Amino acid sequence: MNETLMNIYRIILIILPPMISAPLFVYFITEVLRYRIRRKKTAYILALATGLFSGLIYAFVSHDTAANALSIYDIALLLVSLGFLIFLGFNMIERRWVRFFVVFFSMDILSDLNSIFGGLRNQIYSTGVLNGNVGIVVTQPVISLPMLSLPAIFLEFLLFWLIARMRKKRDDEPLPLPIIIGLFLILNIFTMFLPGDLDDPGVLPVEKPIRIVFMLSALAFVTLIFYIRVARKERDDLREMNRINEELIESETRYFEASADANNRIRAMKHDMKNNTQVLLLLLENKEYDKMKEYLEEMGETIVNADISAHTENTIADAIISEKKEKAEKAGVHLKVSGKITDIDFSPVDTCKILANMLDNAIEAVSDVRFCDLDPSYKVIDLNFKRTEKFFMISMTNPCSDKPSIKDGLIETIKSDVINHGFGLKSIREATENYGGELSLDCVQKPYGYEFITELLFPIEH
Numbered sequence: 001m002n003e004t005l006m007n008i009y010r011i012i013l014i015i016l017p018p019m020i021s022a023p024l025f026v027y028f029i030t031e032v033l034r035y036r037i038r039r040k041k042t043a044y045i046l047a048l049a050t051g052l053f054s055g056l057i058y059a060f061v062s063h064d065t066a067a068n069a070l071s072i073y074d075i076a077l078l079l080v081s082l083g084f085l086i087f088l089g090f091n092m093i094e095r096r097w098v099r100f101f102v103v104f105f106s107m108d109i110l111s112d113l114n115s116i117f118g119g120l121r122n123q124i125y126s127t128g129v130l131n132g133n134v135g136i137v138v139t140q141p142v143i144s145l146p147m148l149s150l151p152a153i154f155l156e157f158l159l160f161w162l163i164a165r166m167r168k169k170r171d172d173e174p175l176p177l178p179i180i181i182g183l184f185l186i187l188n189i190f191t192m193f194l195p196g197d198l199d200d201p202g203v204l205p206v207e208k209p210i211r212i213v214f215m216l217s218a219l220a221f222v223t224l225i226f227y228i229r230v231a232r233k234e235r236d237d238l239r240e241m242n243r244i245n246e247e248l249i250e251s252e253t254r255y256f257e258a259s260a261d262a263n264n265r266i267r268a269m270k271h272d273m274k275n276n277t278q279v280l281l282l283l284l285e286n287k288e289y290d291k292m293k294e295y296l297e298e299m300g301e302t303i304v305n306a307d308i309s310a311h312t313e314n315t316i317a318d319a320i321i322s323e324k325k326e327k328a329e330k331a332g333v334h335l336k337v338s339g340k341i342t343d344i345d346f347s348p349v350d351t352c353k354i355l356a357n358m359l360d361n362a363i364e365a366v367s368d369v370r371f372c373d374l375d376p377s378y379k380v381i382d383l384n385f386k387r388t389e390k391f392f393m394i395s396m397t398n399p400c401s402d403k404p405s406i407k408d409g410l411i412e413t414i415k416s417d418v419i420n421h422g423f424g425l426k427s428i429r430e431a432t433e434n435y436g437g438e439l440s441l442d443c444v445q446k447p448y449g450y451e452f453i454t455e456l457l458f459p460i461e462h
Helices: 002-032 040-060 063-068 070-091 096-125 146-170 177-192 207-285 289-306 315-330 348-366 425-433
Strands: 334-338 380-387 391-400 438-446 449-459
Touching (some): 002 040, 070 096, 096 146, 096 177, 096 207, 348 425, 425 438
């Protein structure tokens, strides 16, 4: 009975490490590297199943049996692991070639970290030898004393959790592929030069501190890379925030200068209204209708030029729109604005991120040299603010010369498409998500080319 319980205990300890390590692979990609997976729960369930399958193979297949039927079990584990990796690759929200590079390099990075943590564990405990069989995705269990694998996995998870927390606060974007490749190369170099046989229990006591310091240095270096990345991202965010604040101040300054100028013109018109009325009456009395028409048209232009506000009931939005209207007019583009901003209290920075980027992209798209001969009636940007019962919507349409490739809610920026909404969409989406909103993009064919549609939908709390 005791032997049966010991066997069950041993089997559980052999199965546990791969069952924990496989979901840790998903955690590393989603929380540490910050790459989004569409069906995250399914990914964790499949990882758990893959780890369980791997653990069962190593728990119930003896070395002799494995030697005689190695190909059967290896092929089975290979197929299950590859199926899991392919699932992750196809469900990752990123360009296809990037997805599989991320999965491949993440797998190798985890393998190197497993070696380092396993080596630390063995140097500290000086007992147990790792099984030589290494799986495709998961860390294989320790056969002699399986329980010693669990502290190493726990320490690995703790490292990932600390990095994930550090990144989540200040750097919530996917880690760029070049940094992942750099991490992969550094860890490969570290593991390549790990001193001696890490699993040798007969290592002299004087050698152990050197090995431990070497491996801790590798882990410290990994943490330092992420810290530098977070620090640089924070610096870039502050720089971007300063740029936005400068743009806001400039927009507001121009807006208030234009408002003051418009008010002066309106006061001058009121002052001259009596004289204008007398002139119109005189022209009417003399039946000089042509001159009367010219006079009225001139007065109308003065009134139109005096109206510089977009009247959205948001001063910051009015300031930004006023500036972009001036920019659009210089580019031969007409900017139409309708509706009011209601029920959503946008911060000045988010207002600038959303409207400035939307309008800059649209103006740049309509200003394409391929539209130089386009009928002016088509060179129109239509910006609309609309409230429904449950939602507030910002929608914008504008012409564009090419149909951009829209994937995962954003445009794939390629050289031929850089001018068509290639910039700022991430900032727009981030600002939109701050209010629980969603960004959607679409493009439809028109006689002159294409019409690009940008829509932002925000839920309204009652």
